[in-house]
Amino acid sequence: MRVITWNVNSLRSRLPRLLALLDREKPEIVCLQETKVSNGDFPTLPLVEIGYHVVANGSGGSAGVAILSRRPPEVIQLGFPGDPLHEEARVVVATVGRIRTVCVYVVNGRSLNDPTYQTKLEWLDAFTRWLTQSHDRGEALLLAGDFNVAPDDRDVHDPDAWEDSIHVSEPERARIRALLDWGLIDLLRLHSDQPGLHTWWDYRSGAFHQGRGLRIDLILATQTLADSCVDVRIDRNERRPTAGEGKPSDHAPVIADFEGTWDP
């Protein structure tokens, strides 16, 4: 069973690349962020035509999330009770097979002195409170998305240059640790402790070409699911400009493989 998370930075702009990714990787579950499309304008048809179910949560703003799945999704939830930014559409939840799948797009925050930085911390607190209080660490829970936080210095191309910056500040990292302390496991770190495994590179200044990136797109899972995770990789090639399928997102997809079908 294959799971992919990808911040597409506009689904409509990225649709040709998404269709190529689905054809290439044949994932069972896909978590998308920054779809930037309202539910009414979601390009459902080309995805249904190739065998995917679609659960979208989009308000047309700069966020928007979606879960695509081979199996029909059940117990669908848009946002979460007490979401302080409910109208921004940052969370979508669905059960696929035996896996409770939470797709998340965390507030960016822009910089430590921007008002949205506090919003980010408060939103992460509310999200984590909901997640930990309404789920069981014994269940097969998958939490995937753009966390807009690089969990530790291995996830930052130049930790000195990024010290006390947005995405790496200690209060942000403490919020990620709270999720891990509750019982979630950072699946990529099961397989590699190497630095330089980035998932996002700024469009500007040739950041991708120069390897100046961060790992902010994560797939977390509870122990029962993590036990069956056999591989996690980052599709860096998808971040490259290519002919024919339009421009790349500023994020690369993260791809996790699990043993077994996880059918009910």
Added chain:
DNA sequence: ATGTCACTTTACAAGTGA
């Protein structure tokens, strides 16, 4: 610090968010 991208708007350029 910033050389990009995609979206929006009383829309054909400029502001916003990332």
